[in-house]
Amino acid sequence: MRGDGAHALRRFSFNQATSQHWPLPEVVAGCVAGGVPGIGLWREPVAAYGLARAAKLVRDAGLEVTSLCRGGFFTADGWREENLRAIEEAATLGTSVLVLVSGGLPAGSRDVDGARHRVADAIAELAPHAAAAGVTLAIEPLHPMFCADRCVVSTLGQALDIAERFDPGVVGVVVDAYHVWWDDTVYAQIARAGARIAAFQVCDWVTPLPEGVLLGRALPGDGCIELRRLREAVDAAGYSGPVEVEVFSAEVWDRPGREVLAASVAGYLRHVA
Amino acid sequence: MRGDGAHALRRFSFNQATSQHWPLPEVVAGCVAGGVPGIGLWREPVAAYGLARAAKLVRDAGLEVTSLCRGGFFTADGWREENLRAIEEAATLGTSVLVLVSGGLPAGSRDVDGARHRVADAIAELAPHAAAAGVTLAIEPLHPMFCADRCVVSTLGQALDIAERFDPGVVGVVVDAYHVWWDDTVYAQIARAGARIAAFQVCDWVTPLPEGVLLGRALPGDGCIELRRLREAVDAAGYSGPVEVEVFSAEVWDRPGREVLAASVAGYLRHVA
Numbered sequence: 001m002r003g004d005g006a007h008a009l010r011r012f013s014f015n016q017a018t019s020q021h022w023p024l025p026e027v028v029a030g031c032v033a034g035g036v037p038g039i040g041l042w043r044e045p046v047a048a049y050g051l052a053r054a055a056k057l058v059r060d061a062g063l064e065v066t067s068l069c070r071g072g073f074f075t076a077d078g079w080r081e082e083n084l085r086a087i088e089e090a091a092t093l094g095t096s097v098l099v100l101v102s103g104g105l106p107a108g109s110r111d112v113d114g115a116r117h118r119v120a121d122a123i124a125e126l127a128p129h130a131a132a133a134g135v136t137l138a139i140e141p142l143h144p145m146f147c148a149d150r151c152v153v154s155t156l157g158q159a160l161d162i163a164e165r166f167d168p169g170v171v172g173v174v175v176d177a178y179h180v181w182w183d184d185t186v187y188a189q190i191a192r193a194g195a196r197i198a199a200f201q202v203c204d205w206v207t208p209l210p211e212g213v214l215l216g217r218a219l220p221g222d223g224c225i226e227l228r229r230l231r232e233a234v235d236a237a238g239y240s241g242p243v244e245v246e247v248f249s250a251e252v253w254d255r256p257g258r259e260v261l262a263a264s265v266a267g268y269l270r271h272v273a
Numbered sequence: 274m275r276g277d278g279a280h281a282l283r284r285f286s287f288n289q290a291t292s293q294h295w296p297l298p299e300v301v302a303g304c305v306a307g308g309v310p311g312i313g314l315w316r317e318p319v320a321a322y323g324l325a326r327a328a329k330l331v332r333d334a335g336l337e338v339t340s341l342c343r344g345g346f347f348t349a350d351g352w353r354e355e356n357l358r359a360i361e362e363a364a365t366l367g368t369s370v371l372v373l374v375s376g377g378l379p380a381g382s383r384d385v386d387g388a389r390h391r392v393a394d395a396i397a398e399l400a401p402h403a404a405a406a407g408v409t410l411a412i413e414p415l416h417p418m419f420c421a422d423r424c425v426v427s428t429l430g431q432a433l434d435i436a437e438r439f440d441p442g443v444v445g446v447v448v449d450a451y452h453v454w455w456d457d458t459v460y461a462q463i464a465r466a467g468a469r470i471a472a473f474q475v476c477d478w479v480t481p482l483p484e485g486v487l488l489g490r491a492l493p494g495d496g497c498i499e500l501r502r503l504r505e506a507v508d509a510a511g512y513s514g515p516v517e518v519e520v521f522s523a524e525v526w527d528r529p530g531r532e533v534l535a536a537s538v539a540g541y542l543r544h545v546a
Contacts, residue, residue, distance in 0.1 A: 110498065143418065181420075208484060
């Protein structure tokens, strides 16, 4: 059973944001105990724990860091320094994937085209630094409901339009089921993405959305997204990397971390793997 | 001044949903008093007032009914009869535009492709009836945040893929700024739409979105949408019809109707016309 379980979870990764209030050492211990080989990290809890200490913790535990969230926010002041730091942190943590959430419109702006140009320009500026650090800048299209305030990159096609200007090892894309499932062109864009797919994340879509819409996600299988179909599509495009469960949900965050990890594993096995 | 104002408002239409609690006779009187030539109606308040009575009311006031909301919801039981009734109501009210909100996924379903095929099939079934009644079925793409629960038609491109199978006089599209502004292909799709554009609606995008996300719209000019640019784009595509202000907002609904109409006119003149 143990052997079967470990094999079935070979590609599974637990993004730490899924259990927001679970302290990092306990997340790591939980992953090890559960036969989970991968973990997705976030900069803020890593910084709170200490970067070098966090890197040692996950390395000693034998966990693969499948991604670091997040760089981006290119329309904010200080974006350059922040992103250079994020690249270094990814390298220190031993992950080659830095997820980019590109940022929304500057306050008071209506210039969505301008913001989008700024994203492409910023990535061009960061690309040599990412290449030198061995880190892939993974552009994550966010659901269009976040266009104004979080991310002006709203579709996989748009992310690829930017990414394709660069070497695939340096600039890739994130396919997060929550953000792209509604798009009638998503399967064509996944096929187009091919080796550009740097990360694949899953959770589920449920309604009604909560105020602010950020924390309305559900565990895999609890909503209406064809998660397995999307996983099969990224596989068919040539992706064979980790599948991260990443759920932002006030309700999930209130549950004990170990229980959430177990539910994430169960949802993954039943609806994604 | 009166003459100038009337000319400036030549294309302006007030969708009655913008002032949800304003009784129909008062909306009509307000429009007449304000030099507003057009009104967008909804089936439920029209039915509550009486269909024939409402038709006479707006006709006697000299108002053009620029659209009727709404047909659609093709994934619900009884959709055929409901939509046939809606077509007849549009004809009775003297409008050639029946707005279609196509419906989301059936409860428990993950089959978004299937739901989309059902929309196309339903429209094919309704088209001869609409043609006979002189009514255009106007497919409205709704923002992708409504894909699961209100409308699986999520982009203008997707709406056109369906509409283009039919005569442009029978099946068209609605361009509602709120639903399409985020789309990096929207200007290309508006150009493609050309004579398919059956209606153009405006309001504005503000954050944070409220719970359920339905009532989070703002009056034109209060948010981040390039409304004038979109209006110019539909004009360049050949559209010369009404511009409906349609705002769903709990905050706006709490204000007196006459004040909301005046604010809609002001926002239209300043940010759209």
